[in-house]
Amino acid sequence: MADYFQDISAIQYEGAESTNPLAFKHYNPQEVVLGKTMEEHLRFASCYWHNFCWDGADVFGGGTFGRPWLQPGDAMERAKQKADVAFEFFSKLGAPFYCFHDIDVAPEGDSINDYIRNFSEMTDILGAKQEETGMKLLWGTANVFSHPRYMSGAATNPDPAIFARAATQVFHAMNATKKLGGANYVLWGGREGYETLLNTDLKREREQFGRFMNMVVEHKYKIGFDGLLLIEPKPQEPTKHQYDYDTATVYGFLKEFGLEKEFAVNIEANHATLSGHSFHHEIATAFALDVFGSIDANRGDAQLGWDTDQFPNSVEEMTLICYEILKNGGYTSGGFNFDTKLRRQSTDPADLFHGHIGGMDTCALGLKKAAAIIENDFIADTKAKRYAGWDDAMGKQILGGEYSLASLADLATRSNLDPRQVSGKQELLENQVNQVLFGR
Amino acid sequence: MADYFQDISAIQYEGAESTNPLAFKHYNPQEVVLGKTMEEHLRFASCYWHNFCWDGADVFGGGTFGRPWLQPGDAMERAKQKADVAFEFFSKLGAPFYCFHDIDVAPEGDSINDYIRNFSEMTDILGAKQEETGMKLLWGTANVFSHPRYMSGAATNPDPAIFARAATQVFHAMNATKKLGGANYVLWGGREGYETLLNTDLKREREQFGRFMNMVVEHKYKIGFDGLLLIEPKPQEPTKHQYDYDTATVYGFLKEFGLEKEFAVNIEANHATLSGHSFHHEIATAFALDVFGSIDANRGDAQLGWDTDQFPNSVEEMTLICYEILKNGGYTSGGFNFDTKLRRQSTDPADLFHGHIGGMDTCALGLKKAAAIIENDFIADTKAKRYAGWDDAMGKQILGGEYSLASLADLATRSNLDPRQVSGKQELLENQVNQVLFGR
Amino acid sequence: MADYFQDISAIQYEGAESTNPLAFKHYNPQEVVLGKTMEEHLRFASCYWHNFCWDGADVFGGGTFGRPWLQPGDAMERAKQKADVAFEFFSKLGAPFYCFHDIDVAPEGDSINDYIRNFSEMTDILGAKQEETGMKLLWGTANVFSHPRYMSGAATNPDPAIFARAATQVFHAMNATKKLGGANYVLWGGREGYETLLNTDLKREREQFGRFMNMVVEHKYKIGFDGLLLIEPKPQEPTKHQYDYDTATVYGFLKEFGLEKEFAVNIEANHATLSGHSFHHEIATAFALDVFGSIDANRGDAQLGWDTDQFPNSVEEMTLICYEILKNGGYTSGGFNFDTKLRRQSTDPADLFHGHIGGMDTCALGLKKAAAIIENDFIADTKAKRYAGWDDAMGKQILGGEYSLASLADLATRSNLDPRQVSGKQELLENQVNQVLFGR
Amino acid sequence: MADYFQDISAIQYEGAESTNPLAFKHYNPQEVVLGKTMEEHLRFASCYWHNFCWDGADVFGGGTFGRPWLQPGDAMERAKQKADVAFEFFSKLGAPFYCFHDIDVAPEGDSINDYIRNFSEMTDILGAKQEETGMKLLWGTANVFSHPRYMSGAATNPDPAIFARAATQVFHAMNATKKLGGANYVLWGGREGYETLLNTDLKREREQFGRFMNMVVEHKYKIGFDGLLLIEPKPQEPTKHQYDYDTATVYGFLKEFGLEKEFAVNIEANHATLSGHSFHHEIATAFALDVFGSIDANRGDAQLGWDTDQFPNSVEEMTLICYEILKNGGYTSGGFNFDTKLRRQSTDPADLFHGHIGGMDTCALGLKKAAAIIENDFIADTKAKRYAGWDDAMGKQILGGEYSLASLADLATRSNLDPRQVSGKQELLENQVNQVLFGR
Ligand SMILES: [Co+2]
Ligand SMILES: [Co+2]
Ligand SMILES: [Co+2]
Ligand SMILES: [Co+2]
Ligand SMILES: [Co+2]
Ligand SMILES: [Co+2]
Ligand SMILES: [Co+2]
Ligand SMILES: [Co+2]
Known part of the structure; x- marks a missing residue:
């Protein structure tokens, strides 16, 4: 175990009155809400990538965090150091789950065989750490968007050899997810889209994408993976247009290729807003279309047109999200994963805790407020x-x-x-929600 | 026939050098492009609503145009005066088609029977005018969004009686469209959406919408209407969220209710941009999903977040639209309808001609430039x-x-x-397009 | 006095536990917060225009509210009926102030003399009603944007005769504001902008605008009006671009014409967001530039690109607004005016109360939460x-x-x-704000 | 000289009919337009940063270009190799100017003395290369936004020591610009803004910024630099809010600190659109406020909310930009700098030429079309x-x-x-512009 966070002990629930910034004010894992513990309801996960693979760089400047394990050095040693810090963090935070991409946890090396060996060695280590800490894997995924070879897509690449390369990673990432007892497997098509229609054959690329997704389904059954397969919609960035634009678009794609029973969506709040929808809209739509799976809990900035991946902090918004989830029976295998980045200026190690504590308390409060609505359900x-x-x-x-x-x-x-016509009573309903939020 | 445009004669093609503002510079109806006349390719239509039912009011101010037929008076007399002016305009403009909503052409009256009688009388008049002038109907539609009763939707209204009222209008508007030889029938769900999820049951409303659309299909076959049924996507405005958000969303809806062979889309440029897509994207997507039908040719303002419905004037954009259409075999029953409004400050009667002439010349040039690309098709x-x-x-x-x-x-x-990775050559392709646009 | 709201009594403070939708849960006018009563702090105002001059029409449909005083009839009789209802509402609501445009309260008539006579008669009536009810005028203003003559601007119109016509209205509206003891006078340049640069001389229009504003200042001193002169920024809508784009732009304009000591800004939340800024940003900027005056309290919709003018209901946002105001010494002559529209589907008379009660409670809670921050001011x-x-x-x-x-x-x-570099601690600060909002 | 572009010869003007992708179709440097050569009018510059310091990485993936001089190695050797390639490119392209940031051309090293020594050595080399090739410097600037120390701003940093560090770079960059005969000096405040108002003192930061700008002016006079000082507005990215938001905001800032005669603006097209304005608006506003200086010619994507910095390719847009410039007397010391990035998928060395050729032809055509308008100036x-x-x-x-x-x-x-009211004739004017663009 690392001691990067040596001054920080495991985060405890201390209640709403606590003045300790490194304590939960609302997330009390064993507290029962509507018949289940908060831990069971919320199924929190931390992510490997933003927390442990990113050093604070943005398009206009270099890393500000100075994470030791991201400095030059032997790649596998650094990967192990990173895993140590990650599990130190996970354990101290107290979210029961984590999530990763294949190349978050293991170096790609110089060949496919390197990749396979490194990834296998590192997932053994992750397995041991899961055992040791009790942490569980909410979902695994493959990063088939960062390497230059994927610049024009993975499954939708004009070159079938690149499709094959992506298939290789997804094969191993799915297997690893099963090996580590992952509850779900996620596909985010970060480069599955286009920069210009002048060089893009939309119809061909859809066919490729449909075939790829079918291969994923076939593999799931073959290996007996019993978690959900999830597609994460995002409208744009890095591409000009991404095929998995939003929930409704993904649904149409699934229907076209007969996959609507096989996939659900992993909805990210900031992707919702980038696609012109509210977070609430995307959640409600997923339930209406019966494709709700899991959530990447974060937020964007209403004035900015890119994915800021900030920690969620609006209880007003999260209450309605939790209401939808509760009304529809709660998560099955999904959960709240914090696909969240610190602000680039948040350079203290403790800031990682502040971000997550705030996010977890926001969801916990949202859950309790949603339960309060349901107890006297004026919306229904x-x-x-x-x-x-x-x-x-x-x-x-x-x-x-x-x-x-x-x-x-x-x-x-x-x-x-x-x-x-009959009044829609919108203002009254909004007042009633506020009364639950801020009343006694 | 009216003589509202008494100083204006029928618009003629005079060629690119003409200095006559009331002449076409590029639209030469009988000129052959890739084996068909421009008239056959472009299938231009003018609309009744913005041109003849709107007096220049906006949310912050009253009408500026002072159209005589929109002043107070006997409703049927005004409707006939309006039809006279409309057909004077259509005839002088030289676009072969027009489009209308039921209540654009006939007053609603005080009862359903009034509505039926007025509408029947006016469609007789329109039929006579078609005969007389040679004008044809590109599509008809029913306005089930303006009357207060539709404030919470028509097919998706919480009240089934309002569903029935909307069905009544659509029944008569479809019948009228058939009677007048319309080439298509359009459904724009202007109020089919929500203002707040707090009072909205998305799943229920989808079911209602699906049933309504199936009734429309059944009626089409029953009356032997052989045009296309078209849905016009729009993401928002007047509602906060409209169900027919964009082409991909409509496609998913059609697939859900087994309607994807029965409906195509009528894509409006300004609706495309309001939904976060380029106009080009929506057209290319419709062809990729095999649901392309017709176009409402206009443009928005890249800085404004509402439907400005301006006349299209970008040849750069229209060339790529025409390229997609030509490559996919051209229009079948669809066409370019100008769903376009004058600016509120364009108060001269001649301005209606300036707007349409500019729009038609933009499409005509786009067609010729697209044909020039195809002759030496570097994109393909x-x-x-x-x-x-x-x-x-x-x-x-x-x-x-x-x-x-x-x-x-x-x-x-x-x-x-x-x-x-292999270069995508985007800049080169863009240069090549520009060379066709601006080269010799 | 009217009895349009006959079933509704004066709204009372009943506390956070009250289940009465027609009661304040948080706004307790005489409750003292940081040394002043809530009434003194918040200085609430209702507006005449959205509440009493609008019948629920939008661009795609007619009025849904059916307000009796907006039906056809004798214009002055209707204006009196409207004033009766307005003051019935104001009195029952319990906000101490109201605001109006000249032509909200009196019909324009057919000539300038009609306008002057009608306006004079109606302001006498308003004065009497103020006396009778204790209501006060937060600000008056002139509507120089709705009449067709203003379609190309008032002060910035290409025609000096229209400038003169606007000057006439502003002259009378300023005089009326003084006569009624108004605390401020507002200028909103709804048509002071352009639709296209092709016909617009920006430099000339700035000069006209500068001269007009100087005339307003001169008149203020001449009549001894001792309230603030306020400019209300808005970036666009109805125009493509409005000159008073945002606070920083207005400040540059004021500096250019030497007016920065004479005007302050009236910041509207929805105008802030339409200009690409947060509401908080506009308030903080106004204080930083020393031009803060008053607030039009409302909200937009983060997904919509037009002015929805909804009632404010985010305590999370309003708390930071109130924090800025309190830290900068509070309002002088300004206040929270609800420049807010009901949703078009909110057709019950009681909905006007629901909207305002929600807005007032939101501000009241924001004030109390802001005071709680200040008592232990981690931000400072x-x-x-x-x-x-x-x-x-x-x-x-x-x-x-x-x-x-x-x-x-x-x-x-x-x-x-x-x-x-030193950590900016953004996540920690956000958590601390949330603890004040939702902690005990 | 390098031979990175060994297969490419100097780009020649070959006229509109040329089928050579590596030739100008419209930019003919010595061709006279309205009394000046195109070279004199357009004053084209290439930039060092996007072309030679960026390897194709974006937030979601690594470099795709594989530029040899960006690989690991001795920093000064790499800088010299880079300069060789840059001047090979500049010479072959035929734009007369280039632009750079201090740390684009020289490595920062480990201390301020390193920085000074490296920068001095490299500017000697650049001087020699200018001599050798005839290239000129359009403007120099200092990068005070990429290093982690600047994460919270340079002049507006909470730490005065960082202000001092930035001053050191600006001091040397201004001196270098003078030494190399630069025509202008630019300040882009990439981190002068805020991420959250919770930790930001706007008033203090404005004061710091004002003082910094005054120091720059004083230094300009002290060293006898006779070019323009330029501020480049940008509304956001990388910060949530940037102080130099747009031209009107910069103008207000300049007026506040008495600097409006000392600075002009360097307007970037993509920054204009990110701020909610058209490129045309920003140019016209700068002339109206008498602060026009220079242009960063590029374009954004109307659907994307970040700075895509694409090559300009709309002749329709550029014509109106050139019209404004010509009508206002043309550039003095400014010019068209291509602050443009290849698409990440444009991985061939030749793509750098395609991008610039397209951009230069777009501006050249815009100039000729603008001149054609002026010859018969219906706009005026x-x-x-x-x-x-x-x-x-x-x-x-x-x-x-x-x-x-x-x-x-x-x-x-x-x-x-x-x-x-009198018609604004917008549609007619737009048609007339199109006739110049696409007529004979
Ligand atoms: Co995510
Ligand atoms: Co994200
Ligand atoms: Co349309
Ligand atoms: Co439209
Ligand atoms: Co307002
Ligand atoms: Co507003
Ligand atoms: Co730039
Ligand atoms: Co840029």
Whole structure:
């Protein structure tokens, strides 16, 4: 075990009054909410990449964090040092899960065989550390977007040899995820998109993508992986346009290739907003389309047009997210993964804790507030009353296919049907939500 | 016939050198481009609503145009006066088609029977005017978004009686479209969306919407309408979120309800940009998904977040649109409809002509430039070369399902497959397009 | 007095536990916070225009509210009926102030003399109603953007006669504001901008605008109006570009014309976000530039590109706004005016109350939370520590002009100055804010 | 001299018909347009940073270009190799100018003395290369944003020692610019802004920034640098908010600190669009405020919210930019600098030429089209006619201060002034521009 965070002990729940910045104010893992512990409800995960593979560089400047394990040195030694620090962090934080890309945890080396060997050695180490700490893997994934060979896509690359190279990584990453008991496997198509339509054959690339996804499904069954397969939508960045634009687009793609029962979505808050939707919208849409899987909990900046991956801190927003999740039965294998970056100016080791503590408390409070809504569910009541007509005879007959346009027009004309509009009560509903948030 | 445009004669093609602002510089209807006349290729239409039903009001101010037929008076007399002016305009402009909503052409009256009677009388008049002038109907549609009763949606309204009211209008508007020989029927779900998720049941509303669309299909076959059924995507405005968000979203909806063979999309340029896509993207996506139908040719303002519906004037953009259309075989029943508004400060009657002449010349030039690309098609050549690997053995085997993840990983590993990236040549391609646009 | 809201009594403070939707949960006018009552701190105002002059129409549909006083009829009778309802509402709501445009309260009539007579008669009535109810005027303003004559601007119109017409309205609106004891006078340049640079002389229009503003200042002194003159920035809508784009732009304009001591800004939250800034940014900038005046409290929708003017409901956001105001000494003559519209579907008379109650409680909570921050001001402490170097010798010498580039470079070189970056602690600060918001 | 571009000869003008991708179609340096050569008008520059210091990395992946001089090695040797390649490129391209940051051309080393020595040695080499090739320096600048020490700003850093460090670089970069005969000196405040207002004292940072800018002015006079000092606005990225947001904001800042005669702006197209303005708007505003200096010619992507720095390729847009420049007398010391990046997938050395050739031809065509407008200037004619009233007696009297609000209101009332709106003719003007662009 490393002692990068030597001054920091395991984070404890101390309650809302605590003045200790390194304590949870609201996340109390064993506290029961609506019949389950908070730990079971929230299924928190930390990510390997932003926390341990990034040194604070951005497009206009170099790393500011000075993480020792990201300095030059023997690649495997550095990878082990990184794993030590990562598990020191995970253990002290107290989120039960973590997530990784293949090349987050092991160096690629100079050949495919190097890659396989390094990755295998490192996943053995991760397995041992899981054993030792009790940490679990929420999901694994393969990074098939950072290497220059993937600049024009992985599955959607114009070169089938690059498709094959990506398949190789996904094969090993899926196997590793199974080996480590991962609860899900995620695919983020970071370069599956285009920079210009002038050189892009959309139809061909869709076919390639569809075939790739089918291969993933076949492999899942072959190895007996029983977690969810998840696609993570993102509209753009790094590409000008990414095929997995948003939940509705992914759904159409899945339907086209007959995959809608095989994949669910991993919704990231900041990707939602980049696609022109609210986070809430993406979650509600995923449930409506029956493809909800998991969440990358973060936030963007409403004024910025790129993926800032900030820690979630709006309880106002998170309450409605938790409400949707609770109303739809909660997570199955998914969870709240913090796909979050520190601000580049947050250079203290403790800042990693501050970010995660804030994020976890935000979700925990959101859960408790959502549970409070559900206990006296004015939202559900309002909807039930608002749509009541569809549960009556005419509504059921219409939906049941008993009317044609002609017969319905005839009915309306004979009775000179003149329905009046009814208030949507938006302001009242918003006030009621606020009362749960800030009332007693 | 009216003489609102008494100082303006029928617009003629006078060629690029003409200094007459009321002449076409590029649109020469009978000129043949790639084997068809420009008129056949472009299938231009003017719209009734922005041109003849709008007096220049916006959210912050009243009408500036002072159109006589929009002043108070007997509703049917005004509707006839409006039709006179509209057909005077259509005839003088020389676009072969027009488009309308039911209540653009006839007053709603005080009851459904009024509506039916007025609409029937006015469509008789429109039929006579078509006969007289040779004008044709590109598409008809029903306005089920302006009346207060539709404030919470038409097909997706919480009240089934409002669904029935909307069905009544769509029934009559489809029948009228058939009666007038319309080439297509359009559905724009202007209020099919939500203002807040707090009072909205997304799943229920999708079911209602799916049933409504199926009723439309059934009615189409029942009356033997042989045009296309078109859905016009728009992401937001007037609602916070509209269900027919963009082409990919509509496609997913169609697949869910088994309608993807029955509907195509009517893509509006300004709706494309409001949804975060380029106009070009939406067109290319529609062809890739095999749901391309027709176009509402206009443009937005890259700095503004609402539907400005300006006349298209970028030949640079329109050339690539026309290229996609030509490469995919051209319009079948669709066409370029100008869903365009004058700027509120364009208060001269002649301004209606200036806007349309500019729009038609932009499309005509785009068509000619696109044809010039196709004659020596560096775009197609580049793509063919770029994806050549997929036409080779390994590419075909992959797509043909002959590889699993495992066997492909095995192949890659044994050969230590290390494909190199190949330049996408975006800047060169852009230069080549510009050379066609601005070269000799 | 009207009884449009006959079922609704005066709104009372009932505390956070109240389940009465028509009661304040947090706004307790006489409750003292940091030495002043909430009423004195917040200085709430309702607006005439959105509440009483708008019937729920939007660009795609007609009015949904059916307000009786907006139906056809004798214009002055309707204006009186409107005033009755407005003051019924104001009195029952319990915000101490209101705001109006000249033509909100009186019909324009057919001539300038009509306008003057009607406006004079109606302001007499308003004066009487103020007397009777104790209501006060937060600010008056002139609507020089709705009439067609203003389509190309008022002060910046290409026609000086239109400048003169606008001057006439501003003259009377300023006089009326003084007569009614208004605390401020606002100028919103809704049409002072351009649609296209092709027909716009920016330099000329700036000169016109500068002259107009100077005339306003001169008139203020002439009539002895001792309130603030306020400019309300907005970046676009209805125009493509509006000259008073944001606070920083207004400041540059004021400096150019020597007006920076004469005007302050009236910042609207939704205008802030439309200009690409956070609401918080605009407030903080106004204080930094010493031009803060008043606030139009509302909110936009982070996904929509137009002015939705919704009621503010984010306590998270409002707390930081109130913090800035409190830290800078509070309002002088300004206040929180609700420049807010109901959603078009909020058709019940009671919805006007729900919206305002929610907005007032949001501000009230924001005030209390801000006061809680100030009592133990970690934000101020962090800043003091962070900038401490500038209070030391070298910092003071630099700011005092004692160094040139050369001498400072020399100093740095001689000592090989190598300062280290220090964490900005953003995540920690955000957690601390949340603890005040949601802690006990 | 290097021979990185060994297969490419000096780029020649071959005219619009040429099929040689490595030739200019429109940029003919010695061709005279409106009395000056194209070379004199356009003053093209290439930049050091994107072309020679960037290897194709983005936030999600590593370098794709494989530039030999960016591989590990002796830093000064690499810098010299880079200079060789850069001047090979500059000479072959035929743009007369180049631009650089201090640390683009010389390694920072381990101490300030290293920095000074390296930079001095490299600027000697650049001087020799200028001599040898005839290249000139359009502007120099200092990179005070990439090093971790600048993460919280340079001049606006909370630590005065970092201000001093930045001053040291600016001191040497200004001196180097003078030594190399640079025509201008640029300041881009890439980190002068904030990430969160929670830790930022806006007022203090403005004061620091104002003092820094005054030091720059003083140094300019001290060393007798007679070029322009330029500030480059950018609204955000890398910071959440950058102080030099746009031209209007910079103008306000300059006025506040009495610097408006000392600085002009260097407007970048992509920064304009990120700030919510059109490129055209920023140029026109700079001329209206008399602060126009130079241009970073590039373009963004209308759908993307970050700085894509693509090569300009819209002749439609560039024509209006050139029109503004020509109408205002042309560049003095400024020019068109290509602050442009290849797409990451453009990995061939020749792609650097394709990008620049396309950009230069776009500007050259824009210049010729703008000149064609000016020869028969319907834009100027339209404006003259539109604002004619302001040249008449009443207009002059108003602007001359001869009216008060009262006297103007009196005049309007006595004559019941009722001016009518006049069409803005936007569509006609747009058609006329298109006719110049695409007519014969
Ligand atoms: Co993610
Ligand atoms: Co992200
Ligand atoms: Co349309
Ligand atoms: Co539209
Ligand atoms: Co306002
Ligand atoms: Co507003
Ligand atoms: Co630049
Ligand atoms: Co840039």
